Amino acid sequence: MGxxxxxxxxxxxxxxxxxxxVSFPMEVPGQWDRIVELLAVPDELELMAVYRLGYLPESDKRPAIDWTSHERKLPSQYVFRxxxxxPETRWDEPPADR
Known part of the structure; x- marks a missing residue:
């Protein structure tokens, strides 16, 4: 898959x-099921990831990460030393310059 x-x-x-x-549906309970329903994924298939694709205007810059989301999980929930x-905790806060 990777x-x-x-x-x-x-x-x-x-x-x-x-x-x-698109990670939001995996982070919030019940949302993954809504995506599966919306995309009409048949029972014999398993939805593994959701991506958005499209052409971007050349003038657009990559948007900043929304560190304020209350649904965003902390790196220490996934990163270990x-x-x-x-758990690795030093990355749990966004950089001070953002």
């Missing part, structure tokens, strides 16, 4: 398009 998505990502960028991983018993 290699296939990397190829889609690289090809999209090569074509001059924008691509964005040495073992899973030691």
């Amino acid at each position: 290699a296939a998505m990397e190829n889609v990502w690289l090809t999209t960028v090569e074509l001059g398009m924008g691509i964005q991983f 040495g073992t899973c018993a030691t």
